[in-house]
Amino acid sequence: MSEPVTAAGKAGGAPDARRVHSISARRVRAIYRKELREYRRKGSIVWGMAILPLIFLLQPLITVFTLPAGASGQLADHHELLYMLAIPALVPATLAAYSVVGERQQGTLEPVLTTPVRREEFLLGKALACFVPSVAIAYAVFLLFLASVGLFAQPGVAPALLRGSDLLAQLIFTPLLAGWSIWVGIAISTRVSEVRVAQQLGLLANLPSVLVTTLIAFNAIHASLLVALGGAVVLLVLNRVGWRLTSAMFDRERLITSTR
Amino acid sequence: MAGLALTPENGVEIRRRISIMPESPGLYLRLSVAENLQCFADLYEVPGPRDRIDRALRAVGLADRADDTCGSLSKGLRQRVALARALLPDPQVLFLDEPTAGLDPLAARDVHDLIDALRQSGVTIFLATHRLEEAERLCDRVAILNTTLRTIGRPDELRDRLFAKTLTVRTLIPLAEPGRVFAGLPAVDGWRQDGVRDYVINVSDATLAAPAVIRALVQAGADVLSVGESRHSLEDVYLELVSEDEEARRR
Numbered sequence: 001m002s003e004p005v006t007a008a009g010k011a012g013g014a015p016d017a018r019r020v021h022s023i024s025a026r027r028v029r030a031i032y033r034k035e036l037r038e039y040r041r042k043g044s045i046v047w048g049m050a051i052l053p054l055i056f057l058l059q060p061l062i063t064v065f066t067l068p069a070g071a072s073g074q075l076a077d078h079h080e081l082l083y084m085l086a087i088p089a090l091v092p093a094t095l096a097a098y099s100v101v102g103e104r105q106q107g108t109l110e111p112v113l114t115t116p117v118r119r120e121e122f123l124l125g126k127a128l129a130c131f132v133p134s135v136a137i138a139y140a141v142f143l144l145f146l147a148s149v150g151l152f153a154q155p156g157v158a159p160a161l162l163r164g165s166d167l168l169a170q171l172i173f174t175p176l177l178a179g180w181s182i183w184v185g186i187a188i189s190t191r192v193s194e195v196r197v198a199q200q201l202g203l204l205a206n207l208p209s210v211l212v213t214t215l216i217a218f219n220a221i222h223a224s225l226l227v228a229l230g231g232a233v234v235l236l237v238l239n240r241v242g243w244r245l246t247s248a249m250f251d252r253e254r255l256i257t258s259t260r
Numbered sequence: 261m262a263g264l265a266l267t268p269e270n271g272v273e274i275r276r277r278i279s280i281m282p283e284s285p286g287l288y289l290r291l292s293v294a295e296n297l298q299c300f301a302d303l304y305e306v307p308g309p310r311d312r313i314d315r316a317l318r319a320v321g322l323a324d325r326a327d328d329t330c331g332s333l334s335k336g337l338r339q340r341v342a343l344a345r346a347l348l349p350d351p352q353v354l355f356l357d358e359p360t361a362g363l364d365p366l367a368a369r370d371v372h373d374l375i376d377a378l379r380q381s382g383v384t385i386f387l388a389t390h391r392l393e394e395a396e397r398l399c400d401r402v403a404i405l406n407t408t409l410r411t412i413g414r415p416d417e418l419r420d421r422l423f424a425k426t427l428t429v430r431t432l433i434p435l436a437e438p439g440r441v442f443a444g445l446p447a448v449d450g451w452r453q454d455g456v457r458d459y460v461i462n463v464s465d466a467t468l469a470a471p472a473v474i475r476a477l478v479q480a481g482a483d484v485l486s487v488g489e490s491r492h493s494l495e496d497v498y499l500e501l502v503s504e505d506e507e508a509r510r511r
Contacts, residue, residue, distance in 0.1 A: 030302030034288060034295075041290035041329075107286040111345065114280040115303040116272045 023124070027117045031125025039133065046133055049095060053087040053141040060084065061148055064161060069154040081166040083217035084142055088178040089209040092134035096185025097202030099126040100255070102195050110256050119250040123186060123243065130182045131175070138174045169228055176235035177213070181206045183242025190250045262352040262384075276304065279351035283358045283388075285342035289331035293322060293341050296330055297348060304349040316344040319374060335362040343371065347378075354378065357388045372398060392494040402494065410501045418497045424449075425466055426490040427473060429459040432483035441480045445472040460490070 039045050060080050103109040112122065149158050185202040192198045212231075215221045262277035264270045287296050294313060301309035317323045320340040330338060339362060346354060359375070360368040375398055379385055389395055395402050396415055403412040411418060434457050435441055442451045442461060447469035449462040463469035466489045477484050 024305060026302050026305055030299050033302075034291065034299045037295060038288065038290050107282075107284045108288055109286075110282050110284075111280065111286045111300070111342070112303065114275060114278075115300060116276040116305070117303045118272060 023118070023121055027121045028125045028128070031112075031117070031122055032128045035126065035129030036132075039129075045095070046137070049091050049133065050137050050141070053091055053137060056084070056087055056090075057141055057145055057148075060145065064149055064153050064157060067154060067157050069156050071154075071157065079166055079217050079219065079223050080161060081145075081163075081170055081217075082213055082223065084138075084145060084170060085173050085177060085213035085217075086210040087141055088134060088138040088174040089181045089206045089213065090203070091137055092130045092178050092182045093185050093202040093206050094199045095130045095134065096127070096182040097189050097198035098195055099130065099186050100189035100250075101192055101198045102189070104193075104255060105195060113252050113256050119252060120243075120247050123246055123250060126186060127179075127182050127243070130185070131178055134178045134182070135175050138178065142170055142174070165228075169223075172228075172232060173213075173235070176232060176239065177209055179239040180209065180235055180242060183239065183246050187242070187246040187249055190246065190255070276349065277351060278353040278355065279346040279349055280355040281342050281346040281357060281359060283361060285338045287330040287338055287341055287345075290329060292327050292329050293317070293333075293344075294326040296341060297345055300345050301348050306349055312348055312350075313344075316347045319347055320344045321370060336364060336367050339363055340367070340371075343374070351383065353384045353386070355386045355388075358390065359387070360389075360391065360394060368394075392498055396494040404498055404501055406502055406505055410505070411497075415494055415497075418494070419492045422497055422500050423492045424462050425464065427461045427463055427466060427470055427487060428454070428490050429461065429473065429477065429487050430485040431457050431459075431477070432485055433457065435459070435477075435480065435482055437480075441476050441482070442473065445469065445476055448473065457485075 060083050064080065100109065103112070146162060149161060153161070181202075184205045185198070188201045188205065189198045192201065212221070216223050216227070221227065261274050264274050264277070266274070288299070291299070294317075297313045297316065298309060301312055306312050313326070314323065317326055320343050322337065322340055322344060325333070325337065330341060333341065339359070343356075343359060346356070356375070360371050363371060372394070375385060375387070379398070379400075385398075387395065387399060399415070401413060402415055402418060404410045404418075411421070413421070438451065438453065438459060442448055442459070447463050447465040449464055451459055451461040454460045461469070461473060470487060470489070474484065474487055477487075
């Protein structure tokens with residue numbers, strides 16, 4: 001220990017206002033990259049996320065496989081595919097719920113929060129790290145569903161089921177629902193003091209999203225272009241509000257000093 | 261703090277200029293030492309992060325452990341990684357919370373040397389410790405807390421504030437008339453016998469009193485074994501303050 005790091009960069013004076021208020025991509029990336037490295041080192045985190053959607057896959061697959069070839073006409077009013085939208089709503093919930101309170105319990109949050117990282121940067125990094133694997137898993141499970149239907153369903157069922165509009169809805173709503181689920185999960189994670197409580201509340205808080213997608217899938221809410229556009233706009237706004245609201249709820253001082 | 265007003269608007273800039281090493285290292289145990297430091301180098305946006313990481317690791321003697329996962333390190337080594345992490349941004353103000361907790365004496369000495377070198381280079385260091393000899397060795401000013409702030413000052417000031425200056429004298433055989441030997445000597449305020457052959461002399465200035473006491477002892481024909489200035493440690497200061505608090509509470 002002979003080579004001390006000297007005090008450098010001692011420029012005083014007021015901070016540059018632009019630097020203070022702008023989001024640093026490098027700091028967001030630092031949080032994001034750290035999270036992904038941790039997932040990579042502990043693969044069970046990602047596999048654990050994939051189990052629930054695979055179970056979710058069973059019900060629609062059984063329904064589709066038991067449809068006779070002549071049932072394709074009945075499928076015109078059904079949107080079985082949209083049932084799969086529950087997956088992006090549920091998959092990131094536990095991961096997001098762990099993100100803040102989990103680090104706090106491990107004692108790794110304090111050193112991070114004493115760095116110049118702004119709360120918005122910290123939360124964006126955390127959210128991205130939940131978002132990327134969740135959306136990847138949701139799309140992968142969906143592709144598995146499509147492949148299974150294409151390969152094993154009765155002739156005529158697959159073309160009737162796999163409609164362009166439903167596929168597009170799946171493509172667009174998957175990231176929007178995942179984003180909303182993540183912000184809800186992180187918001188809960190910033191306020192509770194126990195990982196298990198955060199995860200339970202996170203799952204509960206996402207049940208309304210699951211309910212809506214299920215009601216659409218079973219035609220209780222009629223799926224139309226207007227519903228789709230309205231839903232997309234609402235989710236976009238909710239994602240934006242979710243980020244801001246979660247940032248406002250993130251009390252750095254309390255997270256560092258409070259024991260509760 | 262570090263030349264900036266303590267306002268919420270200055271939060272980012274203040275945190276850029278300071279660094280904190282908490283008592284618990286708080287490392288990402290699944291990540292390697294270098295990956296942990298890389299994350300923090302990016303959070304501080306340090307230029308040339310690779311060089312800075314190498315330098316910080318060399319400073320704590322861990323240059324050859326960069327690729328080890330933090331989970332595989334001993335408590336002492338984790339402590340050193342946390343110290344390297346605190347050094348990354350070249351802070352102006354460094355907060356160290358029990359930096360040598362759990363370290364063996366050799367590693368603790370290395371950390372002390374490093375802290376000393378940082379202090380010499382102009383870094384302001386706040387050191388929180390229960391090891392009073394550590395505070396005594398490293399700190400220019402000491403604050404003693406016992407629920408509340410009890411006292412603050414340079415270690416010598418604290419000693420002078422709480423304890424009278426004394427000389428301790430030991431002779432081969434007890435003095436026949438100690439009162440006559442110690443009476444009227446310059447800077448000597450009083451004396452008492454401590455045991456059979458030991459004498460504690462209260463003095464106002466040890467540099468004046470010590471030569472006079474030695475001369476008086478020799479003139480009295482005493483066989484002097486030792487004359488020394490009593491030195492109260494910071495631990496004595498702490499214990500004195502705590503016992504004062506307890507007495508006040510009892511009253």
